[in-house]
Amino acid sequence: MEDKLFRHINQYISLSEEDFRNIIPFFETKKLGKKEILVQAGTSCSHNHFVLEGCLHMFFVNEKGVERTVQFAIENWWMADFLAFQNKNQTEFSIQAVEESHLLCISYEKQEQLLTQFPQLEKYFRIIYQIGYGAALVKMKFLFDLTKEEIYFHFTENFPDFAQRVPQYLIGSFLGLTPEYVSEIRAKKRS
């Protein structure tokens, strides 16, 4: 199971199996049931998480009580509030399991130790964050360029598997549409 991380790391750098065996003890595994909360907004975001199986989403609740998803993570993704993580602030975001999920978790301190002890991993994380950062800018591009309707269909057409894996209202929440409006444009399209 943990092999998934090994294979993922080896997509970007080359790491020996032996090193990997020494790396594994830095992590704990964790299982989450559907809808279980992993990190609560307002607490310190003390861990980084690698998804072995399942799906997480990171969200906040605005003053009107509406939940807004800013990020999903499925298999082979890392999930944390990296800014809070870096600055050791409290996080403004909660993280919750969308499905039953299986994770590797590492605390901030342990990750620091890990990177000190295995500096070749700096490159791995550098690339992970570089990709995440770049992808966030591309998402921003779509958010600005397209109408909500276009955003929705662009997303569902590009990620059809994912779109039917999670509830429709979460997709809406991720893309900034109300559930009612999602319904409306889907109905409009059908006709």
Add this chain to the structure above:
Amino acid sequence: MEDKLFRHINQYISLSEEDFRNIIPFFETKKLGKKEILVQAGTSCSHNHFVLEGCLHMFFVNEKGVERTVQFAIENWWMADFLAFQNKNQTEFSIQAVEESHLLCISYEKQEQLLTQFPQLEKYFRIIYQIGYGAALVKMKFLFDLTKEEIYFHFTENFPDFAQRVPQYLIGSFLGLTPEYVSEIRAKKRS
């Protein structure tokens, strides 16, 4: 002048002056006049850029011919399409000087060499991207949470200096408001 990079790096890792002297030759300096184009959308985004002085913005032009800014960079920021940079794709974004600017530029290949030769810099870039990624998610939060009007005033109140440093329509373009609407809400607020 290049010292700015040295000081910036030393905010995150510790690097000797001697190492820095060996690092500098990897970069070329470049001066840009106001409105000069640094990277053209559709070309390969072959360089990473560190702003010593001035201000850049990264934008794209949508099918209606409207320019949309996705990112600014002022002193001590790195600017590139990191996703294209990583994947060696063509970039969808152009980069242009907002003011007269002074940069350090490094090609993809040279940056690879640099990181191989000075692996302690992996950590520096890891942190840079981690912060950028985290900040992009926080921006996303505001884009979803607030109305355009709130977004605009939230931004100008939090970055008053920057807000008067660049033209108002660029702030609008960065936050996703038309210039007309920016005018309107500013007038509304004055009254």
Add this chain to the structure above:
DNA sequence: CGTCTCGTTGAGAGTTTTCAATGTAAGTGG
């Protein structure tokens, strides 16, 4: 069977954009 979650529908209201016209300040070449 009852409850909870998710999706749908429709009307009305609010927000934001578009388009076209005008104003203004600043820069440039003569």
Add this chain to the structure above:
DNA sequence: CCACTTACATTGAAAACTCTCAACGAGACG
């Protein structure tokens, strides 16, 4: 220094988009 041009900002009216609210429907699950 003036006239001209360009870049940026403003205004108003109409249209388009998206949300809110309230109610209802359907399926899953205990």
